[in-house]
Amino acid sequence: MEKIEQLQSYLQKKQFSQLFLLVDDNTSVNCMPILLEKIDEITDRQAVLLEIPHGEEKKTVSTAENIIRSLAQSEADRDSCLLSLGGGVVTDLGGFVSSVFKRGIENINIPTTLVGMADAAIGGKTAVNIDGIKNLIGTFNFGVLKNDSVLSYDVFKNKVFLDTDFLSTLSVNQIKDGVAEILKTFLVADEGLSRKFLDSPIEKNAVVPYIEPCATIKERIVSQDPYDRGIRKSLNFGHTLGHAVEMFYNLSHGHSVAVGIHYALDLSVKHCNFPYEKAKAILQFIEINYELPPYDKDISQLTDLMRQDKKNTDEKINFILLEDIAKPCLVSVYQV
Numbered sequence: 001m002e003k004i005e006q007l008q009s010y011l012q013k014k015q016f017s018q019l020f021l022l023v024d025d026n027t028s029v030n031c032m033p034i035l036l037e038k039i040d041e042i043t044d045r046q047a048v049l050l051e052i053p054h055g056e057e058k059k060t061v062s063t064a065e066n067i068i069r070s071l072a073q074s075e076a077d078r079d080s081c082l083l084s085l086g087g088g089v090v091t092d093l094g095g096f097v098s099s100v101f102k103r104g105i106e107n108i109n110i111p112t113t114l115v116g117m118a119d120a121a122i123g124g125k126t127a128v129n130i131d132g133i134k135n136l137i138g139t140f141n142f143g144v145l146k147n148d149s150v151l152s153y154d155v156f157k158n159k160v161f162l163d164t165d166f167l168s169t170l171s172v173n174q175i176k177d178g179v180a181e182i183l184k185t186f187l188v189a190d191e192g193l194s195r196k197f198l199d200s201p202i203e204k205n206a207v208v209p210y211i212e213p214c215a216t217i218k219e220r221i222v223s224q225d226p227y228d229r230g231i232r233k234s235l236n237f238g239h240t241l242g243h244a245v246e247m248f249y250n251l252s253h254g255h256s257v258a259v260g261i262h263y264a265l266d267l268s269v270k271h272c273n274f275p276y277e278k279a280k281a282i283l284q285f286i287e288i289n290y291e292l293p294p295y296d297k298d299i300s301q302l303t304d305l306m307r308q309d310k311k312n313t314d315e316k317i318n319f320i321l322l323e324d325i326a327k328p329c330l331v332s333v334y335q336v
């Protein structure tokens with residue numbers, strides 16, 4: 001992940017044939033002015049603005065198709081670049097479209113939510129939902145190889161430029177969404193950071209210092225397993241129930257991940273001997289900061305949704321659980 005100040009020189013160096021700026025109706029108002037003030041290249045090159053409505057329900061094939069149609073109408077070619085300015089919905093969609101439009105154009109993510117900065121914009125996974133099923137189709141988009149003949153791990157880093165100024169217009173709940181994803185990453189990878197983070201207040205200024213350590217952990221795990229066959233799956237901690245909760249209760253992604261972590265910790269104590277005292281502190285952190293839906297009561301419907309999860313191989317439901325902080329494991333459960 002690079003700083004936003006480096007974007008100007010990157011765009012000048014790459015000499016793209018055309019620039020496209022994908023925004024949603026919130027980031028066009030709240031974030032585009034901040035970006036344009038800092039990056040002259042986008043105005044000088046007369047980047048074409050592509051605006052979509054905000055929201056998870058717009059992360060669809062139909063929205064992707066509209067973006068593709070707009071790119072075609074503006075005569076985008078394979079040397080064009082799509083800059084995705086937004087939260088995880090915009091970067092998932094922009095990344096997806098860039099990887100399929102004319103078999104791949106360059107994509108640059110400029111995350112504007114805490115979820116995006118700490119997680120969604122990083123790692124090259126792109127996705128759209130179908131019939132309300134989360135991320136049913138998607139690609140791995142690590143960017144376009146141009147004139148580079150040697151493959152290296154660096155190839156598995158997608159282009160992300162960070163500007164924490166965008167956080168200023170987020171609500172407390174949107175910050176809490178990002179906190180859940182950061183907590184997830186620290187719990188699967190770093191005990192020291194987990195402890196410090198659990199003791200920090202959930203406030204914009206207090207969370208900013210954790211963005212880069214979190215992004216660095218994700219980049220390291222992605223470089224070890226770019227195509228999600230092994231260690232990268234650990235970043236799905238909290239997501240098996242989380243995705244089901246997101247669909248069933250129509251909660252935000254981050255809030256749902258917090259609920260999923262709560263459940264996965266309970267399972268970790270039961271199935272993996274996760275130390276109970278440590279679990280108690282994390283469960284309390286979640287109970288204090290997030291409203292928990294009655295997922296125990298609805299578990300049979302949630303189980304049906306969990307069976308659709310991509311990590312499942314047959315009738316079993318696969319959960320990423322923890323033997324301890326920073327000790328993830330994959331556990332198959334027939335009956336939850």
Ligand SMILES: NC(=O)c1ccc[n+]([C@@H]2O[C@H](COP(=O)([O-])OP(=O)(O)OC[C@H]3O[C@@H](n4cnc5c(N)ncnc54)[C@H](O)[C@@H]3O)[C@@H](O)[C@H]2O)c1
Binds near residue numbers: 027171
């Ligand atoms: N690809 C990945 O690796 C990955 C990882 C985690 C999450 N995700 C995906 O990311 C999505 C969730 O991301 P999200 O929480 O950023 O959702 P989001 O993109 O829907 O953003 C949340 C809301 O904040 C608004 N917004 C964005 N930036 C703003 C700003 N600076 N000020 C004011 N409003 C702003 C958006 O318009 C939207 O209404 C889900 O679809 C999830 O599946 C993907």
